[in-house]
Every structure is written in structure tokens, then in C-alpha cells.
Amino acid sequence: MRSHLLLFLLVGVFGCTGNPPALPPQAAKGSTDPEKHAFPFVLEENAIPFTHDSGARGKRYIGEAVGSGGALVDVDGDGILDLYLVQGAPDADEPDGKQPKSNILFRGTKTGFVPFAESYASGDTNDGMGCAAGDFDGDGDWDLYITNDGPDRLLINDGRGNFTDETEARGIDQTRFGSAVSTVDIDLDGDLDIFLGHYLEFSKDNFKPCMRDDLEVYCAPKVYPGVPCALLINDGSGNFTDVSEEAGLNSLPSKALGTLTTDIDQDGDTDIYVANDGEANFLLLNLFKETGKVRFSEEALLSGCALGEGAKKEAGMGVDAVDLDRDGDEEILVTNFEAQTNSCYRNDGDGLFLETSFFNGMGSPSLPWVGFGIRNMDVNLDTIPDIFVTNGHVIDNIGEVSSGKILFAQPDQIYIGSAEGFEVSNPHEDAPLKVGRAAISGDIDNDGDLDLIVTCWQDSPRILRSTAAGSAPVIGIELVGDGITSTTNAIGARLKVKSGGQEWTREHRVQSSYLSSHDPRQLFALPKGETSAEVTIQWPDGSQETKTLDAGSYHLWEMGKGITTKTAFMPAKP
Amino acid sequence: MGQIHMRLLLLFLFLSASVPAVALQQPDLPTLQRAFSQGKYPQALQVGRLLLQKSPNDTQVLLLTGATCIELARLLTDDVARLEAHKEALGYFKRYEILKPDHGDTRVHQSLARCYLVTKTKTEAMRHARTAVQLDPNSAMAQRLLGEAYAMMGNPDKALSALKKAQRLDPGNAEYIEAVQIQLHAMRRFGETLVFIEEHRSKILPDNQNQYLLHWVLHVTHLALNNIEESHKAILKAREKNPGRSLLLSPLADSHYRIGDHEGAEKWADAALAHPRTTPIAKAAASRTKGQIRMHQGNYEEAKRLLESAIVVLNDDGPTTLALIATYRRLGEKELAKSLADKYRESLKEKP
Numbered sequence: 001m002r003s004h005l006l007l008f009l010l011v012g013v014f015g016c017t018g019n020p021p022a023l024p025p026q027a028a029k030g031s032t033d034p035e036k037h038a039f040p041f042v043l044e045e046n047a048i049p050f051t052h053d054s055g056a057r058g059k060r061y062i063g064e065a066v067g068s069g070g071a072l073v074d075v076d077g078d079g080i081l082d083l084y085l086v087q088g089a090p091d092a093d094e095p096d097g098k099q100p101k102s103n104i105l106f107r108g109t110k111t112g113f114v115p116f117a118e119s120y121a122s123g124d125t126n127d128g129m130g131c132a133a134g135d136f137d138g139d140g141d142w143d144l145y146i147t148n149d150g151p152d153r154l155l156i157n158d159g160r161g162n163f164t165d166e167t168e169a170r171g172i173d174q175t176r177f178g179s180a181v182s183t184v185d186i187d188l189d190g191d192l193d194i195f196l197g198h199y200l201e202f203s204k205d206n207f208k209p210c211m212r213d214d215l216e217v218y219c220a221p222k223v224y225p226g227v228p229c230a231l232l233i234n235d236g237s238g239n240f241t242d243v244s245e246e247a248g249l250n251s252l253p254s255k256a257l258g259t260l261t262t263d264i265d266q267d268g269d270t271d272i273y274v275a276n277d278g279e280a281n282f283l284l285l286n287l288f289k290e291t292g293k294v295r296f297s298e299e300a301l302l303s304g305c306a307l308g309e310g311a312k313k314e315a316g317m318g319v320d321a322v323d324l325d326r327d328g329d330e331e332i333l334v335t336n337f338e339a340q341t342n343s344c345y346r347n348d349g350d351g352l353f354l355e356t357s358f359f360n361g362m363g364s365p366s367l368p369w370v371g372f373g374i375r376n377m378d379v380n381l382d383t384i385p386d387i388f389v390t391n392g393h394v395i396d397n398i399g400e401v402s403s404g405k406i407l408f409a410q411p412d413q414i415y416i417g418s419a420e421g422f423e424v425s426n427p428h429e430d431a432p433l434k435v436g437r438a439a440i441s442g443d444i445d446n447d448g449d450l451d452l453i454v455t456c457w458q459d460s461p462r463i464l465r466s467t468a469a470g471s472a473p474v475i476g477i478e479l480v481g482d483g484i485t486s487t488t489n490a491i492g493a494r495l496k497v498k499s500g501g502q503e504w505t506r507e508h509r510v511q512s513s514y515l516s517s518h519d520p521r522q523l524f525a526l527p528k529g530e531t532s533a534e535v536t537i538q539w540p541d542g543s544q545e546t547k548t549l550d551a552g553s554y555h556l557w558e559m560g561k562g563i564t565t566k567t568a569f570m571p572a573k574p
Numbered sequence: 575m576g577q578i579h580m581r582l583l584l585l586f587l588f589l590s591a592s593v594p595a596v597a598l599q600q601p602d603l604p605t606l607q608r609a610f611s612q613g614k615y616p617q618a619l620q621v622g623r624l625l626l627q628k629s630p631n632d633t634q635v636l637l638l639t640g641a642t643c644i645e646l647a648r649l650l651t652d653d654v655a656r657l658e659a660h661k662e663a664l665g666y667f668k669r670y671e672i673l674k675p676d677h678g679d680t681r682v683h684q685s686l687a688r689c690y691l692v693t694k695t696k697t698e699a700m701r702h703a704r705t706a707v708q709l710d711p712n713s714a715m716a717q718r719l720l721g722e723a724y725a726m727m728g729n730p731d732k733a734l735s736a737l738k739k740a741q742r743l744d745p746g747n748a749e750y751i752e753a754v755q756i757q758l759h760a761m762r763r764f765g766e767t768l769v770f771i772e773e774h775r776s777k778i779l780p781d782n783q784n785q786y787l788l789h790w791v792l793h794v795t796h797l798a799l800n801n802i803e804e805s806h807k808a809i810l811k812a813r814e815k816n817p818g819r820s821l822l823l824s825p826l827a828d829s830h831y832r833i834g835d836h837e838g839a840e841k842w843a844d845a846a847l848a849h850p851r852t853t854p855i856a857k858a859a860a861s862r863t864k865g866q867i868r869m870h871q872g873n874y875e876e877a878k879r880l881l882e883s884a885i886v887v888l889n890d891d892g893p894t895t896l897a898l899i900a901t902y903r904r905l906g907e908k909e910l911a912k913s914l915a916d917k918y919r920e921s922l923k924e925k926p
Contacts, residue, residue, distance in 0.1 A: 280919070280922055301899065301915040301918065301919055302899060302903065302908075302911055302912060302915045303903075304896065304899070304900050304903075307892065307896065309800065310800070310892065310893060311891075311892025311893045311895065311896045312892065313922065339764060339765075339798070339799045339800055340800065341800060350903075352900065352903055352904065354900065358802060358832065358833075358834070359834060363800075363802075364800075364801075364802065364803070367799065367800050367801065402765060403769075405765060405769070406765070
């Protein structure tokens with residue numbers, strides 16, 4: 001009887017899905033052999049004068065556990081990435097709640113990040129979560145949208161990094177618990193719309209203490225009801241209207257922590273993938289192209305990307321997309337809780353996915369950890385995508401709860417792609433562990449490789465500065481749309497790069513990972529010995545341009561005008 | 575239809591177990607006692623029933639016939655037959671209670687608690703389990719029944735406490751370790767299960783016939799933690815300890831599938847499907863495994879046939895549903911996929 005019951009449990013809960021991708025990385029289990037790969041990163045601790053404050057003051061409100069993110073973007077137009085870091089805040093009536101720390105904008109300089117004191121953006125003291133950079137008013141510079149556990153903010157840039165809070169003036173009234181935010185042109189009218197992930201419905205009034213044995217812990221998201229995501233449509237001049245109801249979002253309570261823009265069905269309009277915490281994920285197919293209306297159809301379950309390995313609802317946190325098997329469409333990657341694999345939904349085309357994390361080596365090594373930020377990047381410039389994941393538990397006293405068996409601060413992981421699959425290791429295993437949250441990528445020293453900013457809960461962010469530059473030929477591309485049939489940020493453009501008999505496909509987006517907005521420039525490593533690549537851009541309106549680009553530079557590619565500026569990479573540091 | 579036939583057959587076997595003619599002609603208490611102690615439960619049941627036709631208020635026969643029903647139920651693989659056996663036992667013990675209201679026998683309360691647990695009569699199960707523990711606090715079985723009653727009442731912490739107490743009272747019994755594991759599993763405290771097993775496994779002697787159970791429990795726990803390599807090792811070990819256990823065949827197929835060994839998975843799935851004692855659920859699970867393999871092989875028609883047969887039994891099973899949705903989609907049968915997805919989406923709302 002008992003064994004029979006167990007069999008029933010097993011049958012009901014477990015199973016398997018997926019096959020190895022047809023091309024690398026495939027069919028190998030992950031390993032953690034630290035000798036196998038040298039990681040081209042230098043870890044810089046305390047290089048950014050910022051300490052995250054979750055707002056935790058002893059009550060263990062759920063929202064305190066999951067912040068905060070930031071953005072890497074050149075806001076002052078000097079050619080060097082600046083950094084915007086989002087700060088949490090305590091509730092106003094908590095001890096020292098009246099002295100919240102503010103979000104900070106750091107100016108990128110050749111010697112590091114320096115607080116940009118004059119900017120309004122340095123003064124926002126809301127309880128912050130995520131951030132998206134985008135040219136919302138179409139004037140060619142980068143504005144900022146910040147999600148809060150409370151009213152969101154829209155900061156408009158004057159082009160020199162000075163921001164004005166124009167939230168209300170531009171019709172934004174979003175007071176729910178915001179998490180991830182993605183910029184996207186949903187209605188194909190050439191301006192940036194905003195898709196907002198909302199986490200759950202929490203306030204001090206519905207706070208419930210949660211216990212594990214005799215210890216109070218942060219509650220699981222199941223304790224609180226979900227709330228719908230939101231869609232804000234831009235009128236072309238940077239004023240927004242909330243169309244969540246018409247879009248069909250209000251009937252879909254979510255617990256969103258990660259959002260991703262991606263044209264899943266490749267029909268020319270951008271769809272949205274939402275990673276939900278403890279609930280099935282959403283695949284919101286955009287019906288604009290078919291119907292001319294702003295309307296989503298939620299089809300994740302039907303498409304095979306709603307649930308994790310073994311058909312389980314998982315704790316979706318970060319999300320990213322990359323064409324791992326080089327078949328021209330992107331796999332979706334989602335970070336999850338411990339004892340859940342980080343999901344790898346293989347894209348089989350036609351909007352069909354299979355979860356394959358156990359087959360490609362991503363699964364097993366992710367099981368002990370709680371994954372947050374996830375970012376695909378070619379860290380060793382070998383032309384094969386790698387994946388960086390930053391981990392950190394959500395229960396601050398998990399060590400005590402688990403008698404020391406589970407860590408609160410956890411190691412970061414790099415999944416190095418190869419023809420055999422992924423090899424996994426901690427890129428800085430001698431460094432103290434931190435509680436990782438966002439992983440924001442960008443070429444902060446303009447040397448032609450991707451560096452990372454990793455935000456850490458109640459701690460200072462880390463810089464993982466890549467030293468890979470110079471080890472392989474690389475091309476850099478910055479896309480600028482015409483603002484008429486494509487947003488100026490060219491969100492949704494598709495890049496095809498051919499070199500040395502190989503081909504890579506990538507969809508252009510700026511936000512992914514966890515609460516993160518990345519460097520909008522694209523980098524492609526080429527096979528060793530190659531000096532150029534044939535690059536085709538398919539702009540959001542379907543038009544295509546093809547150019548041959550030389551390695552060693554960033555190319556500013558303006559829609560309809562071609563390459564208008566070419567800037568050589570800075571020399572790699574020895 | 576085939577499922578119904580199987581159940582009727584099992585019920586028939588249960589109700590009409592063959593008994594030597596002599597015993598039926600001259601049924602007496604010693605015959606009943608002898609059959610019971612020799613583990614000849616079908617025979618004991620027949621004798622007990624005949625004795626009770628003649629002397630319906632014979633308390634000794636009532637007790638022994640009730641106990642026979644419970645022991646027989648342990649051997650049955652069919653849920654319906656098992657439930658019927660407990661219902662019959664319940665009748666005998668209830669009559670015993672009416673005849674001897676002040677019996678004060680913990681074993682009777684334990685038996686009643688067990689019957690009420692199986693028939694899902696929560697409050698009565700709890701009442702008798704509590705009485706059984708009061709009468710004999712050092713009875714491992716009484717503590718275990720109390721734990722199961724707490725679990726049924728939705729009090730997992732008290733359930734766990736009682737089950738752990740039962741295990742401490744009988745540390746050499748792997749079944750009690752399994753009971754704790756089931757409760758920890760229900761509470762999703764998988765890591766704790768591993769610690770618990772590590773702490774107590776040394777108390778199960780290597781030649782204990784339930785050694786396999788330990789490995790089975792490890793398999794289930796590692797599976798819950800998604801430690802596929804460890805769970806696979808554990809089920810192979812369980813199989814090694816008890817090669818005749820048909821219950822392991824289908825999980826062996828699933829385990830091989832999860833580690834990517836489709837050939838091994840197919841072999842064990844075929845073995846499960848061919849074994850006469852494989853339960854309908856386990857057969858469906860084996861069909862699911864074969865269906866998943868066919869889907870990956872691109873043989874969608876065959877995958878559809880296997881998965882459709884599996885889902886009849888494994889109604890809301892996630893892996894079966896997802897594999898079938900994926901198969902329908904790849905066959906271009908989007909409406910079927912949509913209808914299945916809509917149904918599953920509803921069931922997901924209830925799942926943790």
C-alpha cells in the first residue's frame with residue numbers, strides 16, 4: 001500500500017522531457033571540474049560605492065528578499081557605459097524607515113564608476129526592484145523606467161544624463177509591486193511600449209508571518225495572490241496609456257519576476273515570455289500582426305514552456321534567450337529555486353518547446369542553488385554561447401533552518417559551452433560568497449568583450465571584468481532604428497552573422513536576466529583567423545540590410561543609412 | 575473496460591479464495607487460527623466467514639476474521655479490492671466493539687483506526703488512533719496510525735512527530751522510515767528526508783528483507799530533489815536487493831528515461847507491461863515512458879497511441895500531459911492539444 005502510494009506520487013509528479021539539441025552544446029552532463037577552464041574574468045569587489053538595502057528591518061516582508069537590479073547604458077552620450085543601480089527601501093513606519101537610501105546613477109569613466117550627483121536619478125528613494133533603459137520619447141537618448149514595490153517612476157533624459165521625473169505627466173500610474181520591465185514595440189508603430197512584470201499582491205496589511213519549525217522565515221509566494229502584468233502603450237511622443245485590460249492581461253494573475261521580449265513565432269511582432277515565481281510561466285503571443293489589435297494569447301502550456309523539468313511549476317526568476325543549437329531560433333533559459341533545474345526550453349520552431357536541461361548539462365549543476373540573474377554571453381570568445389548565472393537564496397536564515405546544509409550566500413556559476421555540452425564552474429571560487437540577484441552585461445571598458453555587474457542583496461555589487469578581449473576577432477554592432485517603422489532602439493531586430501562557415505542568429509533586446517537592462521550594443525566573436533563577418537539585419541518592419549563588417553570595432557548601424565560610425569575597440573588590458 | 579475486468583477478477587479471487595473442502599465442512603476456530611498464522615489468508619477468510627454465519631457474535635472469530643481481511647488487503651494490488659477488504663474488516667471490528675464496549679484492547683483500536691484511514695473516515699480514524707496510543711504509548715504501530723490520522727486531518731507537524739516517535743520505537747523496521755519519508759515528502763522537506771535516512775539506515779540490518787525499501791525511499795527522495803544520478807543509483811540498488819519486486823519495474827523505466835538511457839527505459843517499460851502483478855497505474859507509467867521515447871524519436875503516431883492509453887489512468891499527470899500536448903502539436907492536432915492544455919491548466923491550480 002505504502003509503496004503503491006509512492007508510485008502514485010511518483011507518477012503524478014515526475015517524468016522527463018527533452019532531447020539533446022541537434023548541435024552543440026549537446027547531450028553531456030554538466031561537470032564542475034575547475035581545472036578544465038580558465039575564466040577570463042577579474043573580480044572587482046567594492047569597486048562601486050553602493051550598498052544594497054533590501055529594506056529588511058526584521059519583519060520579513062516577502063518583497064525584501066528579491067531586489068534589486070539595474071541598468072548599464074550610456075546616458076550622457078560620452079561613449080562609456082554608465083550604471084544605474086536600484087535601491088530597496090524599508091516601509092515608512094519601520095525603524096529608520098525615514099532615511100531610505102536612494103537609487104544611484106554612476107557615470108562611467110575610464111577609471112571606474114563615479115556617482116553622478118547632479119542627476120535626479122540619484123535621488124529616487126522608492127522601494128526599487130527593476131529597471132529598463134529605453135528611448136521612450138524618441139529623442140535619441142536613453143531614458144529610464146524603474147519598477148518599485150509602490151509607484152513606478154519614468155525618468156526622462158536630457159541627453160546629458162540629467163533626468164526629470166515625468167511619471168505622472170506622461171500618464172503612468174503603476175502602483176502595484178513591479179518587478180521586471182521590458183521595452184518593446186508591441187503595436188509596430190515605431191515607438192517603445194512598456195511591458196511590466198508584477199510580482200504579487202503584498203502590503204503590510206496582508207502580511208502573514210511564515211514559520212519553518214520554530215523559526216520565522218520569508219514566506220513562499222504561494223502565500224500571496226498573484227497580480228496581472230501590465231502593458232503601457234506609447235502614443236509616439238512618450239505619453240503612455242495602460243491597455244492591460246484590452247490586451248487580455250487582467251485575466252492572467254501572475255507572479256512575474258522575469259520578462260523577456262522575443263518573436264517566438266517569428267511572425268514579425270514581438271511576443272513576451274514571463275517567468276512566474278511558483279506558478280506556470282506565460283508565453284504571451286502577440287496577436288497584433290494577425291488582428292491589428294493589441295491583444296495577447298497565453299500559450300505557454302500549449303507550447304511546452306510553461307512548466308519545468310518533470311512538468312512542475314517552478315520558481316521562475318531570471319530569464320534570457322539564446323540560440324544554443326544554431327537553428328535560427330532562440331532557446332529560453334529560466335533560473336529557478338533549489339531542487340529545480342534552471343530550465344532550458346529548446347525551441348523546435350513553430351512556437352514549440354521542449355524542456356531539455358537534464359540533457360544538455362544545465363540541469364544537475366543548478367539543482368543545489370537558487371538562481372536569479374542569467375545571461376548568455378560568449379565569455380571565452382570561442383563562438384559558442386556560454387551562460388552566466390548568479391545565485392543566492394531568498395531565506396536569509398536558511399543556514400539556521402537547514403542546520404547549515406543550505407547556504408544563503410551562494411556561488412556564481414558559468415556554464416561554458418562546448419561541442420560536448422556545458423562545463424560548469426564558479427568563476428571566482430576564492431572570493432567570499434554573496435547573495436546574487438541581477439546579472440547585467442556590458443562592455444564597460446569598450447575593449448570588445450562583455451563584462452558583468454552582479455548586484456548582491458544587502459551588499460555591494462561586483463564587477464566581473466572580462467579579460468578575453470584580444471583573444472579572438474570580435475565585431476561590435478549598435479543598432480539605431482528610424483523611429484518610424486522601428487523604435488530608435490531597434491528592439492526586435494534580428495541579427496544574422498556569418499563568418500568562417502558559421503552562422504549566428506540573435507534577436508535584439510536590451511532587457512533580460514533578472515531586473516536588468518544590458519548594454520544595448522551587440523558583440524559577436526568570430527572564428528579565430530577571421531577578420532570580418534557578413535551581417536544581415538532584419539529590422540522590425542521586415543526590411544533587411546546586409547554589410548560586411550570588420551572585426552575590432554563597434555559599428556553604429558542606422559536603419560536605412562548603413563554604418564554611420566565605426567569606433568575601434570579600446571586596447572585590451574594586459 | 576480492461577481495467578474494470580481486472581478489478582472484478584481481483585474481487586472474485588479475493589471473495590472466493592479456494593479452501594480445502596474439509597475445512598469448509600468442519601470450520602472451527604483452530605482451523606481459522608492455523609490458517610491465519612500460516613499466512614493462508616484467503617483460506618482463513620473463508621473459514622472465518624463460515625464460522626460467523628453460525629456464530630455471528632463470537633468475538634474471537636470476529637477479531638481474527640477482521641485481522642485476516644487487513645492482512646489480505648496488504649497483499650492486494652488493486653485499490654478497489656483493498657478498500658473492500660478494509661470495509662469488511664471494519665464490519666467485524668465494529669461488531670466486536672458493540673459486543674465488548676469496554677475491551678480496552680489497543681490492537682482493536684489500531685485495526686479500527688487503520689480501516690477508517692483506508693475508508694477516509696477522518697474523525698473516527700483519529701479517535702481510535704488516539705485511544706490506541708493512550709492504551710499503549712509504546713506501540714510503534716499505534717503511533718504510526720496516529721501520525722497517519724494527523725496527516726489525514728491536515729496537521730502535518732503533529733503527523734511527523736508521531737511518525738518519528740513510531741520509528742524510534744521500532745528502529746529496525748524500514749517501513750517506519752518509509753512512513754516518515756512519505757510525510758516529509760508531503761511537507762516538501764526533501765533535504766531533511768535524506769538526513770533522516772542517513773541517521774537511521776544503519777539500524778536496518780543488511781539481511782533485513784525490507785532493505786530494498788530503504789533504497790526505494792532514497793530513490794524517491796533523490797527524485798524529489800531532482801538528483802537524478804543518485805535516484806537512479808538508489809533504484810538500481812533497490813532492484814538488486816529485491817529483484818522479484820514488480821513494483822520497481824515501471825519506476826526503473828522512468829529512471830532510465832530521465833538519465834537519457836532510452837534503451838534501458840524501453841527494456842524496463844516492456845518488463846513492467848508484461849508482468850502479471852504490475853498495477854494499472856504502473857502499467858500506464860510504463861506506457862508513458864515508451865510514449866515519451868517515441869515522441870523524441872519523432873514517431874508521433876505511436877507516441878500518441880501510448881500516451882493516450884497512459885493518460886486514461888494517469889489523469890492529471892504532468893509529464894504524460896505535457897508529452898501528449900507536445901505530440902498533438904507536432905501532429906498538427908492543435909485543437910486536441912488545446913483542449914488537453916485547458917483541462918490541465920485547471921488542474922494545475924490545485925497543485926502545489
